[in-house]
Amino acid sequence: MPTKFILIGSGLAGGLLGAYLGRRGYDVDLYERRTDPREGNIVGGRSINLAVSTRGIHALEQLGIANEVLRHAIPMRGRMIHDKSGDLHFAPYDVDPKKCINSIGRAALNTTVIDAAQRYPNVRVHFNHRCTEVDLNEAVAYLETETGQVTASGDAVIGVDGAFSAVRQSMQRKIEKFEYEESYLAHGYKELAIPPGPDGSWRMEKNALHIWPRKSFMMIALPNPDCSFTCTLFWEFEGPRSFATTKTDDDVRDFFREEFPDAVPLMPTLLEDFRQNPTGSLVTIRCASWFHKDKIALVGDAAHAVVPFYGQGMNAAFEDCVVLDECLAEFPDNRERAFAEYFSRRKENADALADLAIDNFIEMRDKTASRAFRAKKKLDHLLEGLLPGVYLPLYTMVTFTRMPYATAAKRARFQNGIVYGSLFGVGILVFLLLIGLFRVIAG
């Protein structure tokens, strides 16, 4: 009898993991609380589109579905910065213009990974099943359906059920010394829309991630295949100017005209969107351990939700699937060892990504607007060009390689130390030379 896995959650990572486990010949039952996304329901409450990069593409390639996903993707080659006067500055992501991140629709990606899982006859997907509790020692999941309770038992249960994971909550309640930490940003987010032009054309540069950096807050926009853009406003929940104080249509109009004047004419449904779309919160979750004996494991946001500012949450969740699959292959007869190895290979990297994502919020909303930032990016690209393979900017390591996140973060600190140390040394040398020159002239 093949090992039977019960997967809870068929979001982005759940569908992909179902496909990986199905490919290995395991018996898989995947339970999702929502209805089938292929029946047209939108994955509500989360971003409409998101950026997939090297790590996510690698995970999709291993299953042969990367082209299927990328066929509908829009490459974004850099950041298009919109300042308050409407001036635009383009900052490429990498010295190599071919390196880009890709904007894809969440619903289309979700559908593709679920289809990929269902290509294996040993994978079954059950929608409208909400997990309420898990028996951690017996690997049994209790689920609610429209017609009553269902019990699903297997050899192991994997929680791929997102940041507010029911599987993790069972672990939090039942495992003594389970480590858990959640922290919310003071900012929330709201999605808004820029529709295509009257002739169905793009109203801004399509191959860029647009940013309106405004120091303590920002708006971004990612392109969609129908020539529209999805904008996301990241703004304080509370404060003198915030979601809390912006109540009337006039408040919204005034705020947007003041802060994003070039975007307002492109957003005909701004007032309705602002009123109707929910304001989401941004959470970082760290926990340990991500497994319990050979019975339970956590994957993706259930184990490590991060704020979205590095565009890596889903990429990291996909990388989890690759690593868990590798560990199960390395220890086919010892699942507990496989789970332990998966946890030890991923935990440090998930923690590093959580920090990088928060740091990048400050970079995006504040530093991208400055000349110093643009000069630093140019220096980064110059050094990358002069020292290929030796100097790699942090963004490049995180986004365009599969180097472990923790290694990338350490290497960036080391590189920065050398670059800034050298610049400081050169500065001192120039200063001393100038003083010497001055003395010669004076005396």
Ligand SMILES: Cc1cc2nc3c(=O)[nH]c(=O)nc-3n(C[C@H](O)[C@H](O)[C@H](O)COP(=O)(O)OP(=O)(O)OC[C@H]3O[C@@H](n4cnc5c(N)ncnc54)[C@H](O)[C@@H]3O)c2cc1C
């Ligand atoms: C605004 C925003 C922008 C983002 N942009 C990016 C980006 O550009 N790039 C990127 O890589 N990442 C991005 N992310 C992060 C990305 O969305 C997540 O990291 C990713 O969705 C995690 O996948 P997951 O499968 O672990 O969780 P989810 O996608 O949340 O899926 C969890 C699934 O489990 C189901 N579920 C939940 N509870 C239960 C239950 N009790 N029983 C049964 N099913 C359940 C849910 O319905 C859902 O289908 C962004 C996130 C946000 C909020």
